[in-house]
Amino acid sequence: MTDLRKTAAIVGVDESDEIGKVPDKSNLQHHAEAAHNALADAGLSLKDVNGLFTAGTSTLGLGEYLGVKPSFVDTTAVGGSSFIIHIAHAIAAIDAGYCDVALVTHGEAGRSMRSRAGANPSDADPQYQIPYGFIGQPVAYSMAARRYMHIYGEDKTRQGMAEIAVATRKWALKHPKSYMKDEMSFDDYHDSRWISWPFHLLDCCLVTDAGGAFVITSAERAKDTAKKPVWILGAAEGQTHGMISQMPDLTVTNAANSGPKAMQMAGITHSDVDLAMIYDSFTYTVMATLESLGFCGPGEAADFVANQRTAPGGDFAMNTNGGGLSHTHSGMYGMFLVLEAVRQLRGECGDRQIKDHNIALVNGTGGSLSSTGTTVLAAD
Amino acid sequence: MAYNKPIPVPQGESDVYWQKAKQGELWLRYCNSCNEAYFFPTDICRAIPCDNPRDTKWIKASGKATLFTFAIVGYETGRAPHPGFEAPYVTAIVELEEGPKMPTNIVIEDPSPDNLQIGMELEVVFEDITDEIALPKFKPV
Numbered sequence: 001m002t003d004l005r006k007t008a009a010i011v012g013v014d015e016s017d018e019i020g021k022v023p024d025k026s027n028l029q030h031h032a033e034a035a036h037n038a039l040a041d042a043g044l045s046l047k048d049v050n051g052l053f054t055a056g057t058s059t060l061g062l063g064e065y066l067g068v069k070p071s072f073v074d075t076t077a078v079g080g081s082s083f084i085i086h087i088a089h090a091i092a093a094i095d096a097g098y099c100d101v102a103l104v105t106h107g108e109a110g111r112s113m114r115s116r117a118g119a120n121p122s123d124a125d126p127q128y129q130i131p132y133g134f135i136g137q138p139v140a141y142s143m144a145a146r147r148y149m150h151i152y153g154e155d156k157t158r159q160g161m162a163e164i165a166v167a168t169r170k171w172a173l174k175h176p177k178s179y180m181k182d183e184m185s186f187d188d189y190h191d192s193r194w195i196s197w198p199f200h201l202l203d204c205c206l207v208t209d210a211g212g213a214f215v216i217t218s219a220e221r222a223k224d225t226a227k228k229p230v231w232i233l234g235a236a237e238g239q240t241h242g243m244i245s246q247m248p249d250l251t252v253t254n255a256a257n258s259g260p261k262a263m264q265m266a267g268i269t270h271s272d273v274d275l276a277m278i279y280d281s282f283t284y285t286v287m288a289t290l291e292s293l294g295f296c297g298p299g300e301a302a303d304f305v306a307n308q309r310t311a312p313g314g315d316f317a318m319n320t321n322g323g324g325l326s327h328t329h330s331g332m333y334g335m336f337l338v339l340e341a342v343r344q345l346r347g348e349c350g351d352r353q354i355k356d357h358n359i360a361l362v363n364g365t366g367g368s369l370s371s372t373g374t375t376v377l378a379a380d
Numbered sequence: 381m382a383y384n385k386p387i388p389v390p391q392g393e394s395d396v397y398w399q400k401a402k403q404g405e406l407w408l409r410y411c412n413s414c415n416e417a418y419f420f421p422t423d424i425c426r427a428i429p430c431d432n433p434r435d436t437k438w439i440k441a442s443g444k445a446t447l448f449t450f451a452i453v454g455y456e457t458g459r460a461p462h463p464g465f466e467a468p469y470v471t472a473i474v475e476l477e478e479g480p481k482m483p484t485n486i487v488i489e490d491p492s493p494d495n496l497q498i499g500m501e502l503e504v505v506f507e508d509i510t511d512e513i514a515l516p517k518f519k520p521v
């Protein structure tokens with residue numbers, strides 16, 4: 001495989017103008033605001049963009065709405081991990097010469113506009129899962145978590161899930177754009193209502209309105225952008241199934257594949273990682289992902305995150321924006337993992353800035369624990 | 381009262397599955413090359429590697445299964461995520477005696493973490509939902 005390490009960089013990131021509860025804006029408005037903001041962050045504009053990447057909508061309508069006529073397009077949509085996967089695709093497209101300024105956008109009025117595309121009746125899901133009420137991701141992920149509990153112990157698993165929920169909220173309170181503004185105690189976690197047992201409400205991500213975008217360009221062009229580039233050292237992706245009932249192992253995600261590949265490409269080991277941005281659609285997603293990435297062994301995630309180790313001041317910086325659990329989660333959250341990683345590596349995070357910020361590992365999960373993308377980013 | 385939950389639409393390669401379910405039988409697709417049954421039914425075997433993915437047939441399953449994992453949707457709150465469903469209800473993945481796992485519901489009164497145990501023995505029951513469709517579900521033996 002061609003060595004694409006450091007051949008391209010992320011040079012601009014931003015959200016849409018407002019995130020959280022934004023009743024009057026459409027998905028495409030969130031895309032467009034974020035696109036303009038991220039390009040401005042890079043000192044670029046839409047006239048520079050020749051590669052367009054998105055998920056959840058076609059680049060046809062998006063490009064038309066933005067007014068761009070890209071020469072490279074990618075609508076890979078495999079859930080919330082898609083935007084991490086776009087990074088792998090973008091560096092390959094840039095290296096091959098298909099484009100040199102790649103714009104990746106996301107916009108979803110998840111809270112205010114709940115209309116979702118209907119399922120195709122010929123797919124397996126509407127025949128074999130949906131009629132049984134396998135509707136919404138809390139149902140799928142809670143079944144995976146229940147299996148994990150069976151193998152590794154219910155109390156211990158619960159303790160790990162609670163640690164993650166509480167630690168992530170502490171980070172959210174340090175981010176001015178976070179949806180959740182109140183402190184969360186362990187009691188708050190344990191007392192929150194059941195959504196789909198074994199998941200409490202506070203095991204589950206938010207549903208917000210939000211957009212985000214980032215800009216990737218070649219090493220050559222990255223010399224002239226407004227801020228210091230954040231280098232892409234490694235990027236890998238993969239998927240294992242569609243429906244949760246077809247998942248090969250409910251306790252191991254495809255991060256076991258995309259993680260080592262991205263880290264090998266980057267030439268780093270776990271101890272090099274200063275910041276882990278781990279998709280937290282649910283507390284359990286983090287536990288399964290930490291293990292799949294190899295930060296700890298199977299069944300060890302609860303011990304790994306014990307004693308608020310991932311909270312501010314802890315020795316494992318994780319999800320420092322407050323995560324999908326407490327910061328924002330519009331539906332496909334992966335975009336916001338990238339925004340936070342880039343800002344931390346640039347040292348722009350104010351109150352929540354981590355001390356050492358050279359290397360970030362970002363892992364996104366999409367679908368029903370179905371797909372993952374991992375990328376390794378480095379400060380200039 | 382009219383049934384107002386999502387209803388499966390049989391496709392060409394699943395017609396037999398749904399016709400047999402309506403007759404109170406659970407049928408599975410079986411690969412002669414792998415010597416294994418699989419779920420969900422497709423004409424072509426999905427195992428990789430498989431020497432002859434098109435050499436498949438239908439077999440009748442015993443209807444016996446064990447509970448692999450589950451969730452109790454709307455436990456203690458009665459809140460269902462979709463109109464038509466009455467919470468609490470139990471979603472589950474069960475492991476059939478023939479090997480494959482399948483998604484289903486567990487039919488049980490007052491579901492709770494105490495009366496559902498992973499590994500518990502189950503048998504298939506069929507819920508008639510329309511003139512054409514019966515859903516295979518499972519209940520504790």
